[in-house]
Amino acid sequence: MDIMKMIEKKAKEKTVRILLVEGEDDRLVEAAKMAKKHKVCTPVLLRKISGEVKGIEAIGIEDNPDMEDYVKKLVELRKHKGLTEEKARELLKNPNYFGALLVKLGKVDGAVGGCKYSTADWMRAVFQVIGTKKDIPLVSAVCFFVMKDRTIFFSDTDFSIKPDAEQLAQIAINAADFVKGIGIEPKVALLSYSTKGNGEHEVLEPIRKALEIVKEKREDIIIDGEMQFDAAINPGAAEKKCPDSVLKGEANVLIFPDITVGNVLVHALVQVTDYKFYGSFPVGLAKPVMNGGRSFDAEQIYDLITACAMQVNI
DSSP, X not given: OOHHHHHHXXXXXXXXXXXXXXXXXXXXXXXXXXXXXXXXXXEXXXXXXXXXXXXXXXXXXXXXXXXXXXXXHHHHHHGGGTOOHHHHHHHTTSHHHHHHHHHHTTSSSEEEEOSSSOHHHHHHHHHHHTOBOTTOXXXXXXXXXXXXXXXXXXXXXXXXXXXXXXXXHHHHHHHHHHHHHHTOOOEEEEEOSSSTTSOOOGGGHHHHHHHHHHHHHOTTSEEEEEEOHXXXXXXXXXXXXXXXXXXXXXXXXXXXXXXXXXXXXXXXXXHHOOOEEEEEEEESBSSOEEEOOTTOOHHHHHHHHHHHHHHHHO
């Protein structure tokens, strides 16, 4: 299964406009050219001054004729937080806030950020301006690795530091729905240091409760836990540790008990393996955006653009 071909096919179902928030960066310009060449979307660069850059449309901040209108729109969105026109005007000098507002207002269909600015800088603007879907109380991040002949999705590695049972359940639901949207049947494992009751500690309670919540809310999701990594993805280990599990060692969606475990493992796999990494995908936002990495090259950013276009078309 070529996961990126599946994502690219979904991205091309309908042509959409994807904003590259850090459009001054040469990597983003190169990625935009790739996106245009492969027709995965209409890429748009956000820069200081508008115009075209190597055949790619560029929206400017400093010379934008609609700036005062955007200031009023941002004040309207954040007036409950006491935002003034003066402060809004200052915020919109920041590409993260300007870009997020363009997405919110539908000027573009989605956006890619976090390739020059930190995740915190980019996602702060996204949360404040775009917000979450009405029916989803929690935004979580999904990433995935292509491991030999398998693709495995991880969540949450970016946002929820120490999720409680309700939050952990929502993280699992978000991830399952994301994977299903691509066209893959999700098989979800709630990870832990213990497999199906082998351990006893208070840290296991949220995981066990989360399992109950997901089963009650979503009978369509194949899920089990708590379980160790090997029991989740290795049929041989599963046969020994949890032979009655519905997953049978074939989980493809792994849910971490907290952000420390997930983030450390993801960064470790990137550094010490040659597995292909893709992510991260914020799930649960009102509009699609992607969060990249400051070490990403143009090809990786192109993958982000494709994935963002895919999310618009899910």
